[in-house]
Amino acid sequence: MPFTLTPSNSDTTIFKVAAVQAEPIWLDLQGSVDKTISIVREAAANGAKIIGFPEVFIPGYPWTPWANNFAVTATVLKEYQANALALHSPEMDRIREAVKEADITAVVGFAERDGGSLYIAQATILPNGTIANHRRKIKPTHYEKTIFGDGSAQSIYNVVQTPFGRVGSLNCWEHIQPWFKTHFYSQHPQIFVGAWWPAFAPGAGGSPYIVSGEASSRMTQMVSMEGGCFGLACCHVVSEEGAKKMKILGFPWFEFPGGGFTTIYGPDGSILAKAANSGTEEIVYANISLSQIDEVKMVADIMGNYSRFDLFHTVVHGKNWDAIEYTAEEASAARERAAAVDNINSVSIA
Numbered sequence: 001m002p003f004t005l006t007p008s009n010s011d012t013t014i015f016k017v018a019a020v021q022a023e024p025i026w027l028d029l030q031g032s033v034d035k036t037i038s039i040v041r042e043a044a045a046n047g048a049k050i051i052g053f054p055e056v057f058i059p060g061y062p063w064t065p066w067a068n069n070f071a072v073t074a075t076v077l078k079e080y081q082a083n084a085l086a087l088h089s090p091e092m093d094r095i096r097e098a099v100k101e102a103d104i105t106a107v108v109g110f111a112e113r114d115g116g117s118l119y120i121a122q123a124t125i126l127p128n129g130t131i132a133n134h135r136r137k138i139k140p141t142h143y144e145k146t147i148f149g150d151g152s153a154q155s156i157y158n159v160v161q162t163p164f165g166r167v168g169s170l171n172c173w174e175h176i177q178p179w180f181k182t183h184f185y186s187q188h189p190q191i192f193v194g195a196w197w198p199a200f201a202p203g204a205g206g207s208p209y210i211v212s213g214e215a216s217s218r219m220t221q222m223v224s225m226e227g228g229c230f231g232l233a234c235c236h237v238v239s240e241e242g243a244k245k246m247k248i249l250g251f252p253w254f255e256f257p258g259g260g261f262t263t264i265y266g267p268d269g270s271i272l273a274k275a276a277n278s279g280t281e282e283i284v285y286a287n288i289s290l291s292q293i294d295e296v297k298m299v300a301d302i303m304g305n306y307s308r309f310d311l312f313h314t315v316v317h318g319k320n321w322d323a324i325e326y327t328a329e330e331a332s333a334a335r336e337r338a339a340a341v342d343n344i345n346s347v348s349i350a
Contacts, residue, residue, distance in 0.1 A: 009190070009293040015164055017191065018048035019232040019284045021262035021275045024060035026245045027076070029083040032058040033091045036108060037098040043283050044102035049164045051106050051283075052193030052232040055171050056120055058110040059083040060246065061197045061236055065143045067251035076247055077147060084113035087123070087134055100129030105162045107169050107193040109234075112136065117149045122169045122195060124160050132160040137171035138180060153318045156180065159187035165290050168192035168229070175219035181226065182314045185303050190290055191230040194220035198236035198259025201278070205252025213261030213278060225269040228296040230288055233263045237281055255279075267296045 020039055025031030036058060043051045055061060064076045085091055099106045105126055112121035120137035135158050136151030159168040168189035174180055175194060184192075199213035209215050217233050224231035240256040243249040249256065257279030264272045264286040272286040300306040326334060 009290045009297070012289055012291045014287050014289045015049045016047045016285055016287050017230065017232060017264065018043040018046070018051040019193075019234045019262050019264050019273075020051065020053045020057070021235055021237060021260040021284060022054070022057070022281045023237040023239055023242055024054075024057050026060040026242050027079045027083050029059055029085060029091060032060070032083070033085070033094055036095055039283065040095075040098050040102050040104060040106055043285075044104045046283070046285065048283075048285060049104060050162065050167060050191060050232075051104055052169075052234045053107060053109045053195065054234045054236050055109045055195040055197050056111040057108070057195075057236070058085045060242070062111075062147060062246065063198070063248050063251070063254075064246050065146065066253075067248045072247050080111070080147075081113065081118060084111040084118055086113050087121070087131075092123070092131075096125055096129040096131065099125045100127065103127045105164065105167060107167065107195070109171070109195040111148075118147060119151065120144065120148050120171050122158075122171060122193070124162075124167060124169060126160075126162060132162070133158060133169065135169065137174060139174075139177070141173045156183050156316065156318050157187070158184060159189045159192075165190040170194050170220075170223065172196055172216075173219075175216075175223050179314050181223065183316055184223075185227045188303070189227055189229045190293060191288075192223065192227070192232070194223065194231055194233045196220075196233060196235040196261070198238045198254075199261060200253045201255060201258070204255065207253040211253075213259070217261045217263050220263070221265050221269050224265040224267055225296075226302060228267045228293050228301065230267055230272075230286075230293075231265040233261065233265070235260055235262055237279060239279075267293045 025035050065073045107124050109122050112119040122135055123131050124133040126132050135155035138151040138155050140148040159166050196216050199216050200207050202209050202212040202214050220231045220233035236259050238259040243256045260275050260278040262284050263274040266272050273284050275282045275284055
């Protein structure tokens with residue numbers, strides 16, 4: 001489906017956005033939902049109209065496999081799966097109701113349980129409590145592949161209209177997937193939530209720079225500049241107690257408390273607000289106006305005046321395939337078999 005909408009950026013209305021830097025209630029679905037609701041209410045009370053949460057904030061990001069053998073990891077992940085959040089559940093209904101009561105738009109990051117599988121998911125919830133967008137990270141990164149499944153095809157559609165602009169959502173290293181980002185920009189995002197893990201100080205314990213909080217934050221900054229949109233980099237904090245719970249205490253890449261790098265970027269890449277330090281919980285706020293987007297896009301609109309689609313274009317295949325697809329002959333035979341079974345059942349009942 002093509003995106004031909006041309007959003008108006010001329011509105012000079014100033015409103016507040018909020019980016020969350022907080023510690024999850026690790027491996028605790030009910031506690032995580034309670035904390036999510038508390039944060040939504042606090043942000044709304046402080047005047048925020050849009051709030052973004054970290055990656056899999058419910059029930060926390062599982063760094064555990066990086067720091068442990070299989071036996072330890074398996075024990076934690078069993079509890080992790082049991083406390084993941086289903087999209088259609090009483091817990092999600094509670095979050096939706098809280099968002100509605102707060103009259104705010106929220107992009108919530110959660111580990112989604114669907115049957116026996118887990119996915120890195122985001123839900124964009126509008127002020128009326130409806131889920132306007134549900135998506136899954138299209139490709140889990142590195143060891144995440146051993147825990148989470150690939151996102152479904154419709155997950156590439158990740159921008160929705162809200163009362164305060166077109167809001168998009170990205171998970172972690174989706175920020176550095178060029179073709180995925182091209183499709184993202186084609187949907188005309190004006191604000192986006194970049195949901196992130198708890199990260200490390202650059203080079204900590206010999207870790208590669210690309211997994212640091214500094215590098216992660218710069219990825220969100222780059223998307224803001226490329227797309228000419230406001231970017232909210234939202235991430236976890238990990239306390240020493242949380243590290244013990246997740247069996248990562250002593251892992252040399254981490255300092256506890258730490259992991260945070262929450263920042264709000266303007267469409268020109270400027271820092272509008274950031275968390276005070278990496279180890280504290282904080283809701284970061286910034287006042288923005290969509291009119292600022294024009295200052296960037298009049299110079300370089302990569303979906304318009306700064307494009308060369310006669311030279312390059314991206315072809316999208318946003319379709320899910322069923323696990324089983326019948327030929328016309330097999331479908332007819334299946335219907336006949338089903339009809340035969342119905343006839344046998346009706347005779348038996350009689």
